[in-house]
Amino acid sequence: MKIHRRHLTLVLLSISGAVLHAADPVVPVVAPTQATAGPMIFQTVCAQCHGAAGEGKEELKTPSIASLPTWYLNTQLTNFREGRRGHDAADPYAFMMAAMAKALQPEQLKAVAAHVETLPLVVPTGKARDMAGTNVQEGMRLFQERCMECHRYNASGEMAFGSPPLLGRQGWYLAEQLRKFKTGKRGAVKNDVNGAKMVQITNFFIEDDQMLRDVVAYIMTLNPEANASPEEQQKQIIEGSPFKSASAAGQ
Known part of the structure; x- marks a missing residue:
């Protein structure tokens, strides 16, 4: 070529x-x-x-x-x-x-x-999913209060709000993007409407890095099983709920 x-x-x-x-x-x-x-x-x-x-x-x-x-x-x-x-x-x-x-x-x-x-969803595993030293229950509370309205109850995203699906993204990547929004390295340029919303959310409602990592740790629990078939993964995503018992993973 x-x-x-x-x-x-x-x-x-x-x-x-x-x-x-x-x-x-x-x-x-x-x-x-x-x-x-x-x-x-x-x-x-x-x-x-x-x-x-x-x-x-x-x-x-x-x-x-x-x-x-x-x-x-x-x-x-x-x-x-x-x-x-x-x-x-x-x-x-x-x-x-x-x-x-x-x-x-x-x-x-x-x-x-x-x-x-x-391309088929790639579910994060291992280091891409593990969030050591986090409180998943606290992350669930923050997700319910501040994230669910735009990103939906199962983090599958919502086009009407310009909110992408968070499932399939690595934990370290989600955490880094939240830090960029919080520091203005992302979302602070004129005409980035959806980015500006994230800048406000991260600055007003995510007080510190621990809170940031907690909410990412909870989002990781909403991912479907990595080895499930695409059909089963979709079913697990649809049935996912922020009110289900958050696992001890990452705690």
């Missing part, structure tokens, strides 16, 4: 300073492609960082994106493309995502978003 070398050079120039001087591991740089089919764009541009199944990679600080709805992905990719996300070179991973979004054409972004939605 022919690759746009000129685009690759621009991407390299735009992110090299931020990534190479970051304390975190260097992120692989992938060339954008001329492809218009979502699966091909995903394998060429996205899979090296997000994994072949969209499962994400902790060492690269990339989230699991498998099964995220098209409406949410389109919004976030547009945010990256238009500078509402990934505008700070001190956040090299988001900065690189912005560079990638700008290197692809809008129709390519829509195609890859549609493909990602078809």
